Amino acid sequence: MNFFLVFQNKSFREEFSGGYLWAPKQNKFGQTFHHWNDMRNVSQGDVIFNSYNGQMVSVLIAKDDCKEHERPVGLDELDLWEKDGYMVEAEYINLVSPINYKDHMDSILQLQGEKYAPFNRAGRGNTGYLFRVTAELANFLFEIIERKNGHTKEQFFIHPITDKxxxxxxxxxxxxxxxxxxxxxxxxxxxxxxxxxxxxxxxxxxxxxxxxxxxxxxxxxxxxxxxxxxxxxxxxxxxxxxxxxxxxxxxxxxxxxxxxxxxxxxxxxxxxxxxxxxxxxxxxxxxxxxxxxxxxxxxxxxxxxxxxxxxxx
Structure with a gap:
């Protein structure tokens, strides 16, 4: 199982409504970035912590492995990215009490990895979409979630509803x-x-x-x-x-x-x-x-x- 953090400030409502994560393969200049390409590393059952306006409001469970997918209709109105991209269908588990990342930033900076980490040394979110989360940081975030919302770590380790x-x-x-x-x-x-x-x-x-x-x-x-x-x-x-x-x-x-x-x-x-x-x-x-x-x-x-x-x- 892998852990990630996704910044959804621009697309939270659309992605929540559709039950997915989506990132383009490249921008209009043909450039690509690790925070888009890392979508390909998301597999069924992986856990993704989200960030919306500086808070964790949901924890996502990947319903299936990442796949290539054109930009969903729900994102067309935003007109921010190229058409070809990567999609992960996800179950959104919502937190009644959102968690402010800034309140725990000292510990987060100590536990996140050196490479492709979600936050910079100043405690601000790195520019981008999907970032890797170490097992140590994931465990720390699970502890905060349980204290504030009552969700145990084990509740996130079951496969979400994947069939119909x-x-x-x-x-x-x-x-x-x-x-x-x-x-x-x-x-x-x-x-x-x-x-x-x-x-x-x-x-x-x-x-x-x-x-x-x-x-x-x-x-x-x-x-x-x-x-x-x-x-x-x-x-x-x-x-x-x-x-x-x-x-x-x-x-x-x-x-x-x-x-x-x-x-x-x-x-x-x-x-x-x-x-x-x-x-x-x-x-x-x-x-x-x-x-x-x-x-x-x-x-x-x-x-x-x-x-x-x-x-x-």
């Missing part, structure tokens, strides 16, 4: 059944996904209902923020597109009767009366923590699902 068996099983389950209403389709999806690595990945992050704290995994549902039917295949298996919820809160969330704003504050449909809110254990003072990546999906849920439910009142 879950998607195939769900789609086949829907196709092989008679005409279903939306509720029945949702039940099939949740039954299939609930036994998948998607739920296990959510359990590794939360281990309890995001809203009420119920921690018995038998009663926790792997709920998609952006619904299965509206998501592409990458989004369907993206752990950032999920919340662990108890059955009551899953039911409300799936129906668009509750959502959350950009600060994680609950939004409650006025169609719910006070008695229902008491029985369903929701109130106006609920606030949850959302990572940058979860906020991306929650914006969709809020604007396309929750707002729509209000219009139907």
């Amino acid at each position: 068996q879950v998607i195939t099983e769900v789609e086949e389950g829907l196709d092989s059944t008679a005409v279903l209403d939306n509720t029945e389709k949702d039940l099939i999806i949740k039954a299939r996904v609930g036994h998948s690595r998607f739920k296990n990945a959510l359990l590794n992050k939360e281990m309890k209902c995001k809203i009420c704290g119920v921690s018995d995994s038998r009663f926790l549902v792997a709920s998609h923020i952006k619904p299965w039917s509206k998501s592409d295949n990458q989004e369907r298996l993206d752990v950032n597109n999920g919340l662990l919820l108890c059955p009551n809160h899953d039911s409300l969330f799936d129906r668009g009767l509750i959502s959350f704003n950009e600060n994680g504050e609950i939004l409650i449909s006025p169609s719910l009366d006070e008695a229902t809110k008491v029985f369903m254990n929701i109130h106006d003072f609920i606030q949850i923590q959302l990572t940058y990546q979860q906020q991306y999906y929650m914006e969709w849920h809020r604007e396309k699902f929750f707002t729509f439910s209000l219009k139907t009142l």
Whole structure:
């Protein structure tokens, strides 16, 4: 297993949204650089620490070996690089509490390697994209992650979801059944996904209902923020597109009767009366923590699902 650090200041939103890393082979002058060519050294299961605006907001696990790939459509609007390049499909594991590299720079400089290191002697990120990380520095970063976020080192050493068996099983389950209403389709999806690595990945992050704290995994549902039917295949298996919820809160969330704003504050449909809110254990003072990546999906849920439910009142 190898370790890397990627600077994503220019392309974080696009690469997160697509679930990948991408670097060009050369610039418009025909020049190439080690921080692009090192993409070829990334293999399935490798760990990549990211940096966005000076902070580690995600840890990425390579889903497959690096491959040659043209510039993804999502990066076309940036118009920063040549067309031919290298791509690594990656699972983004998000940190609720981002880590500021400057707070630990003395130790980082001591532990990083001499060659192709991510930071210069002044403690600033070197100009470039992907840099090598020594095992010693990786272990140090894992320790900080565990202290601030609770993720253990071992959680990053499992292979991420690489196949599409879950998607195939769900789609086949829907196709092989008679005409279903939306509720029945949702039940099939949740039954299939609930036994998948998607739920296990959510359990590794939360281990309890995001809203009420119920921690018995038998009663926790792997709920998609952006619904299965509206998501592409990458989004369907993206752990950032999920919340662990108890059955009551899953039911409300799936129906668009509750959502959350950009600060994680609950939004409650006025169609719910006070008695229902008491029985369903929701109130106006609920606030949850959302990572940058979860906020991306929650914006969709809020604007396309929750707002729509209000219009139907």
